[in-house]
Amino acid sequence: MAKLSPVLKQATPVLAERGEGVHLYDADGRRYLDFTAGIGVTSTGHCHPRVVAAAREQTGTLIHGQYTTVLHPGLLRLTERLGDVLPAGLDSVFYLNSGSEAVEAAVRLARHATGRQNIVAFQGSFHGRTMGAAALTTAGTKFRAGIGPLMPGVAVAPFPQAYRYGWDEAEAVRFALRELDHLFATACAPADTAAFIVEPVLGEGGYIPAPPAFLAGLRERADRHGALLVVDEVQTGIGRTGRFWGHDHADVRPDVLITAKGLASGFPLSAIAAPAALMERAWPGSQGGTYGGNAVACAAALATLDVVRDEDLVGNAAVQGDRLHAGLRAIAAGHPVIGDVRGLGLMQACEFTAPSGEPDGATAARAQAAAAERGLLLLTCGGYGNVVRMIPPLVVTGEQVDEGLALFAKAVADAG
Secondary structure, eight states, rough: OOOTTTTTOOSSOEEEEEEEEEEEEEEEEEEEESSSHHHHHHHHBTTHHHHHHHHHHHTTOOEEEEEEEOHHHHHHHHHHHTTTTTTOOOOOEEESHHHHHHHHHHHHHHHHHHSSSEEEETTTTTOSSSSSHHHOOOOOGGGTTOOOOOOOOSSOOOOOOOOHHHHOOOHHHHHHHHHHHHHHHHTSSSGGGGEEEEEEETTTOOOOOOOOHHHHHHHHHHHHHHHHEEEEOOTTTHHHHHSGGGGTTTOOSEEEEEEEEGGTTTSOOEEEEOOHHTTTSSSSSSOOOTTTOOHHHHHHHHHHHHHHTTTTTHHHHHHHHHHHHHHHHHHHHHHHTTEEEEEETEEEEEEETTTSSOOOOHHHHHHHHHHHTTTTTOESSSSSSEEEEEEEOOTTTTHHHHHEEEEHHHHHHOOO
C-alpha cells in the first residue's frame, strides 16, 4: 500500500472534503474559515460558480491541446485578455504550470537576451524549489539545503527589512541600495549582470512589502547597467495586494513579469510576460513544455479574470485588507509578543518576537495551531517560522474578516 511521502508535513490537521467561497469543510461537516487560500491560489474563493462552469464546459470539448503542437481557442483568448491587465509594453506571453517553472523561464530569457550570466536576488526571497529557482531563494535553508551545488551565477543582496534591522523604512532602503552598489563594486560586475529578480512583497520570507523607493532604485540601476528588472508576482499578482499587480504600488515598469497562483483559481497555470522585442531574443527551442497553457486551466483563468473584474475583487482586496490590517494592529496592541504587523491588501502578517527581541517561532506556531483548532486556517512563514500570515480569498467580506480576527485574537491568547 502506497503512502504519501513522510517529508510532506501538513500545516493543519484538516482533511478537506469540499470548499465554498472562503470556507473549507471536513468529512464531519465542520466549517473552517480558510485564510490560506491554498497559499494565495484560490483568488476567487473555493469553487466559484463561474470558474466551475468554465472548467466543466471546457472538459467536455478539449482537455489538452499541447501548445507547441496545436493551438486552442482558450489559449488565444487568455493571451488577449491578459493584454488588458498586463503592464504597458509587456505584450508577449509564455505559459507554464508552476511558479518555479516560470521563474526558471524568466532567468533563461534574461540570460539569452542580455548575453550575461549573473542574476541578483534579494535576502529573504522565495522563487521556488526547483534547482534554478532554489538558487535564487533565501527565505529559509530548508528550500536549498542538501542539494548543492546549486545553479551558479547568483548573487544575493540585502532586502530592506526595516523591522529586522531596527530602522525606519527610509534608512533600510538606503542601506539595501548602498549594499547593492557595493556588490557591484566587489563581487558581481554590472557588465556580467543579466537581471534583478524581486518580489513586490516577500512571501515565504515574511510578508515584507518592498518600499516603492527600493523598487524605483532597482529600476534606475537596471537601466543604468543594462540589466533587466524581473518582478516575481507569483503570490502578489491578480489583485492580492489591493492593486492588480503588487509592483503597481511603486509605479515601476518591469521588463519581465512572472504570474501564477491566483491566475486560475486553483488550476495549475503560470506565465511570464515581456515585450515582444525582448521575448524574441530567447533562443529557439528554449520555450516549451507538455502541459503549459492547458485548455482547462486557460478556461479557468479566463473565468477568474472576469470574476476579478466584474466583482471588483481588486477593490475588495484593498478595502478588506485595510480592515484586516487595522484589526491585526489592535490585537498586537494587547499582545506584546506580536512585534510587527505588515502587509498590503489581503496579504497581511504578524511577526512574533520574544522579549529579548529574538524571533519567537514557538509562540507563532502555537498561535497558528490554536487558530486551526478554533476553525481558522493560517500559515506561518519567515526564516525563523515566527510570522503568521493571512491570505484570505479576494471574495472575503467584512464580516468574515471580523470573524477571522476574533478567532485569531483568541488563538494568540491561547498561545500565551
